[in-house]
Amino acid sequence: MSVALHQHPRAHPVGEVLLSVENVSLSFGGVNALTDVSFDVREHEVRAIIGPNGAGKSSMLNVLNGVYHPQKGTIRLRGKSFHDMVSHEAAAMGIARTFQNIALFKGMTVLDNILTGRNLKMRSNFLQQALWWGPARREELVHRHAVEEVIDFLEIQHVRKTPVGRLPYGLQKRVELARALAAEPKILLLDEPMAGMNLEEKQDMCRFILDVNDHYGTTIVLIEHDMGVVMDISDRVVVLDYGRKIGDGTPEEIRGNQAVIDAYLGVTH
Amino acid sequence: MATRVGPSSALDTLDTFPKLLLHHAKARGDRPAIREKDLGIWQTWTWKRFADEVRALACGLAEQGLKRGDHLALVCDNRPRLYAMLCATQCLGAVPVALYQDSAAAEMTFPIQNAEITHALAEDQEQVDKLLEILPQCPKLRHIYYDDPRGMRHYKQPELMAYERLIELGRASFRRDPAFIEGEIAKGVADDPAAMFFTSGTTGVPKGVVLTHHALIDRSRAAAEFEGLTDRDVVLAYLPPAWIGQNIFSYAQPFVTGYCICCPESAETVMVDMREIGPSYYFAPPRVLENLLTQVSIRMEDAGAVKRWLYRVFMNLAQRVGGALLDGQSVGPLDRLLYAIGDFIIYAPLRNVLGMGRVRVAYTAGEAIGPDLFKFYRSIGINLKQLYGSTETSVFVCIQPNGQVKADTVGPAVPGVELKFTPQRELLIRSPGLFKEYYKNPQATLEAKDAEGWFRTGDAGYVDPDGHLKIIDRVKDVGALADGTLFAPKYLENKLKFFPYIQEAVAFGDKREEVCAFINIDMEAVGNWAERRNMPYSGYVDLATRDEVNELLRECVEKVNADLAQEPELANSQIHRFLTLHKALDADDEELTRTRKVRRGFIAEKYATLIDALYSGKESVHIEAKVRYEDGRTGSISADLKIRGAKTFPPAAAKKAA
Known part of the structure; x- marks a missing residue:
């Protein structure tokens, strides 16, 4: 697979540290899911978290997202630290995510699913919305427009009104990405966006992830199994193994890192 | 002026x-x-x-x-x-x-x-x-x-x-x-x-x-x-x-x-x-109409028993009287009533699903359309008509007039167009819509258009007693079997292609003893057929080489043979053997034109070994083939293709077997 990332100067060059994870430890009872993990994510970059099964990747994402609260350590967003952040607060701060096993409303149409991504941006109250009156109506037009732009961006016009449950897997993943994008996030967390996809779907997904990063300047943190994909599209990679960080750097550095090779990659090629 | x-x-x-x-x-x-x-x-x-x-x-x-x-x-x-x-x-x-x-x-x-x-x-x-x-x-x-x-x-x-x-x-x-x-x-x-x-x-x-x-x-x-x-x-x-x-x-x-x-x-x-x-x-080329019908058929097969029954009953009625009603011919009052009921519960909703609820005039052209496919659309009340023309004639040469639609002709000449034929049955056209020239190619222009302004179409046909033009095949494709009887490959291919399971077919037989054919399965229709039989398959090649699928195709071929046996001129063109290709014929591989017409000569050359195998009586043949993807890269696939024989019918026994 060849998806060249930085052929051109980027519209949004990688900037300051946006999110930093400092000495985070997380345990469930006696199981240490994460032990003393530190890394940072810079603005506008594509940051991958990799590791073998059970390395703590999804736990890490859940910590960033406010689903889990680490027993030790700090997470700073733009230098401001957060304790016991809950997920809706994370969303309000501009963190959106997708899930490893798709979490969409299966019986709802693609359009309605993506519209739910705009939920936090809706200002009119329940009654106004129910009556579709005044500000609610104007607001809905704005949201529908935003959703249509995302639909256009991800090229899913043909399934706009199809219930999500009837779509093939690859498209459902794309709809989930669309919903996350509709929230206009600063940071997008993608939990195995390419799991279970065939080569063509993976290539499409890679292109969309890069397009999102390029077009909207969204900072992307992704977990992925497929090494080829990770090495092609990420700026920097964090490697976890048994809840500890064993590597951190550019894809080239990771390829040459002996600890990583031993734990995961096998031989360099 | x-x-x-x-x-x-x-x-x-x-x-x-x-x-x-x-x-x-x-x-x-x-x-x-x-x-x-x-x-x-x-x-x-x-x-x-x-x-x-x-x-x-x-x-x-x-x-x-x-x-x-x-x-x-x-x-x-x-x-x-x-x-x-x-x-x-x-x-x-x-x-x-x-x-x-x-x-x-x-x-x-x-x-x-x-x-x-x-x-x-x-x-x-x-x-x-x-x-x-x-x-x-x-x-x-x-x-x-x-x-x-x-x-x-x-x-x-x-x-x-x-x-x-x-x-x-x-x-x-x-x-x-x-x-x-x-x-x-x-x-x-x-x-x-x-x-x-x-x-x-x-x-x-x-x-x-x-x-x-x-x-x-x-x-x-x-x-x-x-x-x-x-x-x-x-x-x-x-x-x-x-x-x-x-x-x-x-x-x-x-x-x-x-x-x-x-x-x-x-x-x-x-x-x-x-x-x-x-x-x-x-306007829709036959291929699009065929795809639409395939989709409808697949969805009907998945419907409940009552709906399937209703559909079958009313479609039979439509087959019988729908076309006649559209042509304004006389139909008995009971059938009229039944058709009106059918229109309310089946035909109108179907037209709506197809997006043809308001169609006043619909054309099809580009290739010959299967008579059953053509009748299907007309029977549910869509005024589908055939027209004949080409790029060189600004399209309109013949159009079927409302009320005088025959499935096997393309209608009389549009006002302003003159038709005549060479002794080889090639159609010549003179019309105000004729092209000026082939760009920077005076040689080709001269070959196609003579001094009096007659354009050689390359199509063989004749005008029937009602003044409607009937096209048989391309002049250069019409050939003869070894025994001298007429061989019109496109005619056979069109008959095969009418089956929803067959997407494309190529018939061979010119100067040969008997007719053989390549067949392309229709992935969607055959895939659906296989799924309903709980038949696992891994992809196109696997599906195309399955015994069950080839058996299904054999039945289709035999039905065509039974049909052909009833036409005295073409009874000898029955298909004796066929094989199912491992890949869909594709314009990217230059096997079809961009308008998706079969490039007969190219295919015969490219798959010469397969044709030899068909005529040598082998049971199966191994093929390794290059495929070109849309982005220009190439890959290769290989498969063992099985060759099947099909029953043929003597002209007299045909009726029983069909």
């Missing part, structure tokens, strides 16, 4: 498309001209808006150096901007050349070099990339405009310019000198070339067919009058603009009558868009 006194009187003659545009902008300025679905909502350009866009665009193109007689390539899907560019080019007396968007870059080289194209409109990054790739071979191509700016930010090539920028240039120029463009339009005359189309060419290199304003306008008007089209009609513009028919139905005819065309959002949304728009005038 009117003498030209001054610009104003020249503009009133309405003998070119730009003049027609200005006329509509005045006569029906607020009526819709083009609609496009953008961000989920249909947006409308009125004729006035359309004319404004074209004026500005033409000024922009003039600023960029496009001159009378130059050629401009259009590599773009159906968008209002494509049609504006087309007309703007004509305003300046230059000639638009639409190219197929799905062509590989290398295929575009020939037309661009041949027509010495200097300007091009590309739809998006993908098309721009293709044009940039062949730029070194096409030094005359100096300007590439692009419609969709997505992904284009990093491109710094001096040849590139966004459509938006071009039209801005044009608007500024128009403000400086508003009279310029009307002067240019007034210079245009009926015999100027209006457009050039590269014929797909089942053999040899493509030829650029040059059509004048007069030819296109005359034929469009004749057909519009024949069908009584008005400015209230609506058309969905969904076929490739590089194809003459698309130009006729979505450009020439709307310019003549003032009706509105609608551009779908994308190729995948055509079905949905069609239902929303409800076109009143519709």
Whole structure:
């Protein structure tokens, strides 16, 4: 697979540290899911978290997202630290995510699913919305427009009104990405966006992830199994193994890192 | 012809498309001209808006150096901007050349070099990339405009310019000198070339067919009058603009009558868009109609038992009386009543699902249509008719008139057209719609069109007692079996292709003892058939080589044989052996033309070993084949293809077996 990332100067060059994870430890009872993990994510970059099964990747994402609260350590967003952040607060701060096993409303149409991504941006109250009156109506037009732009961006016009449950897997993943994008996030967390996809779907997904990063300047943190994909599209990679960080750097550095090779990659090629 | 006194009187003659545009902008300025679905909502350009866009665009193109007689390539899907560019080019007396968007870059080289194209409109990054790739071979191509700016930010090539920028240039120029463009339009005359189309060419290199304003306008008007089209009609513009028919139905005819065309959002949304728009005038090649019917059949097979029963009962009724009702023939009162009930519960909803609820006139052409497929649409009340024509004749040669539709003919000649035949049964045509020439190819022009203006179609046929034209096959394809009886391969292939499970077929038999055939499965239909039988398969190759599938196909072939046995002239053409190909025949592999016609000679050469195997009586044959993907890369697949024999019928025993 060849998806060249930085052929051109980027519209949004990688900037300051946006999110930093400092000495985070997380345990469930006696199981240490994460032990003393530190890394940072810079603005506008594509940051991958990799590791073998059970390395703590999804736990890490859940910590960033406010689903889990680490027993030790700090997470700073733009230098401001957060304790016991809950997920809706994370969303309000501009963190959106997708899930490893798709979490969409299966019986709802693609359009309605993506519209739910705009939920936090809706200002009119329940009654106004129910009556579709005044500000609610104007607001809905704005949201529908935003959703249509995302639909256009991800090229899913043909399934706009199809219930999500009837779509093939690859498209459902794309709809989930669309919903996350509709929230206009600063940071997008993608939990195995390419799991279970065939080569063509993976290539499409890679292109969309890069397009999102390029077009909207969204900072992307992704977990992925497929090494080829990770090495092609990420700026920097964090490697976890048994809840500890064993590597951190550019894809080239990771390829040459002996600890990583031993734990995961096998031989360099 | 009117003498030209001054610009104003020249503009009133309405003998070119730009003049027609200005006329509509005045006569029906607020009526819709083009609609496009953008961000989920249909947006409308009125004729006035359309004319404004074209004026500005033409000024922009003039600023960029496009001159009378130059050629401009259009590599773009159906968008209002494509049609504006087309007309703007004509305003300046230059000639638009639409190219197929799905062509590989290398295929575009020939037309661009041949027509010495200097300007091009590309739809998006993908098309721009293709044009940039062949730029070194096409030094005359100096300007590439692009419609969709997505992904284009990093491109710094001096040849590139966004459509938006071009039209801005044009608007500024128009403000400086508003009279310029009307002067240019007034210079245009009926015999100027209006457009050039590269014929797909089942053999040899493509030829650029040059059509004048007069030819296109005359034929469009004749057909519009024949069908009584008005400015209230609506058309969905969904076929490739590089194809003459698309130009006729979505450009020439709307310019003549003032009706509105609608551009779908994308190729995948055509079905949905069609239902929303409800076109009143519709064209579909048989292939599209076949796909629609396949989809309907698949969905019906998945429906509940009661619905399936209702569908079967009423479709049988429709088969019996639907066509007769449409033709206005007499039908008994009971059948009329039943049909009315069927219309309420089955036919009308079905027409609605197909997006044909408001269709007044529908055409099909391009290839022969299976009689059962044709009857299906007519029986549910859709006025589907066949027409006959080609790029060289500005399409309209024959049209079936309302009420006189026969499945196996293409109707009588449209007013203005003369037909005659050579002793070899080849059809010759003389018509005001004939092409001017093949571009820079006087040799080919001379071969195709004689001094008296008769055009050799290459089709074999005859006129039946009612004056309707019947086409049998291409003259060069009609052959003879070793025993001297008639062999018309396309006739057999069409019969095979009517089965939903068979997507494509190629029959061989010229100068041979017996007929053999290649068959392509229809992935969707056979896949569905397999799934319902809980038959696992891993992909196309696996499915195509399965015994069960080949058994299914054998039944289809035998039904065709039984059919053929009843036609005395063709009874010897029954198919003795066949094999199922491991891959779908594809235009990317040059096996089909871009309009998806079988390239017989090429296939016979490429698969010579398979043909030998068919005739040598082997049980199976191993094949390793290269495939070319859409992006130009190649890969290879291999498979063991099984060869099946099929039962043939002596002419007398045919009835029983069928």
